[in-house]
């Protein structure tokens with residue numbers, strides 16, 4: 068079954084209709100007159116870019132561009148760059164800037180964290196400066212980003228480096244009311260936006276046109292041109308003038324002719340600085356994977372976090388509900404560092420707060436969906452851990468790219484189910500991604516299952532969220548990889564989430580039902596997006612990925628698949644080397660032979676010193692006393708000691724389990740009653756049908772009796788409802804799942820729903836922002852505990868200031 072979102076995106080969007088006022092032409096003419104004055108600096112810059120026929124001059128070679136000052140860039144931009152410590156260009160900047168400044172269309176590809184943002188922002192500033200744009204001219208450059216956070220980030224950089232120009236910049240992501248934004252749209256020179264919101268302005272903001280547009284930039288171009296954004300982008304492109312410069316940048320650039328045709332690129336120049344590099348990912352990034360059953364993932368994540376308390380960690384999960392649930396429980400278990408979460412069901416202001424908070428923190432864990440996978444430049448992330456496999460290698464590259472950015476080192480850990488290992492490892496090798504397999508030392512793993520069980524037993528909402536997480540994770544897996552789905556031990560996975568038994572999977576029930584009613588398998592679940600941002604439905608491995616297929620490497624890699632005991636540098640300065648939980652098993656660097664670097668050396672990924680354990684035991688006892696009476700956790704306390712294998716957080720687990728079973732029993736009883744009721748209604752309907760048929764046979768009018776009985780559509784539960792009621796959850800479950808679908812669909816990081824927005828926009832300014840979630844408990848995703856976490860580096864004042872700054876930024880123009 069397709070999500071609402073996808074159904075919507077199937078409908079071809081009309082080109083945006085631009086609203087113009089009567090005196091629009093006059094305004095345009097006035098603007099043009101203003102620009103016809105000479106400026107010696109501009110003339111000199113142009114002369115360096117386009118030497119005259121009588122004084123021919125070679126372009127400056129990229130290798131000779133040692134500093135930004137070697138390029139024909141205006142004083143204002145150079146000063147803006149210098150003020151932000153940008154003096155020497157990076158490779159992609161060196162290779163692409165001359166083309167960008169000359170007005171060429173560019174397809175730019177370079178590794179994550181290599182400085183692509185400046186490679187498109189500098190040409191924007193320069194073009195607008197040289198053409199003497201001022202705010203009254205309106206939009207002259209457009210940067211389209213796939214997520215709000217990324218748009219915000221680029222906007223921030225633009226403001227900093229473009230500070231001295233007399234240009235206006237605007238962030239248009241749905242973060243404020245449409246009306247407020249609309250007031251500023253016509254006096255904004257550079258618009259940085261998400262696709263949905265931009266389309267909405269084209270359709271609804273009077274006089275907002277792209278007639279003056281000189282540059283279009285698609286940041287993360289491959290993402291924007293594909294899947295959920297496709298129709299919105301087509302509508303936007305229709306509204307743009309064909310005479311423009313187009314810049315496309317991504318670490319996984321598209322070369323698809325179809326994409327390029329849509330954009331009407333003119334002789335685009337392909338600038339790929341790392342195409343010939345040995346590795347696709349940054350060389351300063353160490354990548355590892357472990358094979359892990361579904362039911363062991365939470366324990367692994369917890370063990371990892373507990374042994375990396377002095378690190379900044381970004382953990383990727385497959386769906387919002389799982390992210391939310393893990394955030395809620397991990398926070399309650401006090402790992403000893405701040406836990407944050409970021410996903411598409413959060414309200415806009417929460418997302419920005421989390422973004423800023425994680426940017427500022429030195430040590431924290433951010434649990435996130437793929438909304439954080441692309442482009443975000445959080446300072447000094449030490450680890451990226453992918454708890455769930457990414458849907459393809461491109462997503463893998465972007466996720467791990469959140470660490471090891473611009474001259475920094477970083478580490479990445481990928482958790483794979485046994486059924487996922489072979490294909491994923493092969494795919495990574497094909498794409499020149501070096502990764503090392505690690506073996507889990509199970510003796511050193513912490514088991515938090517009982518703790519989770521006790522938390523769920525004590526809090527019905529938490530239990531409900533655990534059930535939703537279970538269903539959501541399984542649905543995602545089902546859509547992405549059916550064989551892995553089948554290999555999951557459902558009961559064990561449910562238990563690992565703290566559930567006494569595995570909830571039913573409504574999507575499977577629906578599928579079975581439709582199969583049995585039609586006699587064939589007609590209902591294919593095509594969406595993983597029950598609750599997430601991404602709406603990608605096809606395997607988006609790009610063409611360059613296919614062409615880089617290297618069977619030789621794969622075979623060599625497979626041959627190397629044997630256990631080794633060689634070392635990799637110990638990752639953590641804060642980790643001791645006794646009692647590791649992971650050992651290196653193999654090195655799968657493509658094309659390289661394994662190389663032993665010493666016996667018995669082990670990788671200290673996760674560890675805990677014995678002394679610290681001893682110290683914490685006394686504290687633990689004290690806490691256990693507390694927990695036996697009430698399930699609350701000491702906000703300030705360091706609870707290092709709690710994670711001993713048999714620790715249940717001080718609760719009487721047997722009692723808790725009994726309570727949970729009792730509750731389940733009541734739930735079931737309710738369900739049974741509902742099902743009974745349904746059956747009764749169905750019998751009645753059947754009877755009525757037969758009666759009507761009988762009457763028709765006898766020549767009586769069927770309509771005579773219609774008023775007596777409700778029509779089936781109105782009175783009986785829909786298929787959806789029936790399935791829900793047979794599930795282990797209460798009746799609201801399915802409704803919520805469905806409404807969650809709708810919420811996911813509404814996020815602007817995804818295919819937007821302008822129709823719906825139109826309505827929302829008219830309602831109220833505030834509602835306009837909060838299009839993401841109706842889950843009130845989502846508000847918890849940024850609560851006091853987060854903002855002033857155990858090691859909070861920012862005070863409340865800082866947060867307030869930051870918030871004010873964010874709001875000011877969202878305000879747009881300056």
Ligand SMILES: Nc1ncnc2c1ncn2[C@@H]1O[C@H](COP(=O)(O)OP(=O)(O)OP(=O)(O)O)[C@@H](O)[C@H]1O
Pocket residue numbers: 152153154155156157160177178179180181182183184185317318441442443444468469472473
């Ligand atoms: N010339 C430069 N000198 C110093 N630092 C730079 C320079 N260019 C970019 N950086 C820094 O490098 C980091 C990465 O830059 P940026 O975010 O533009 O990378 P990216 O290539 O767009 O990454 P991704 O593919 O993940 O989006 C940023 O922190 C940025 O400030």
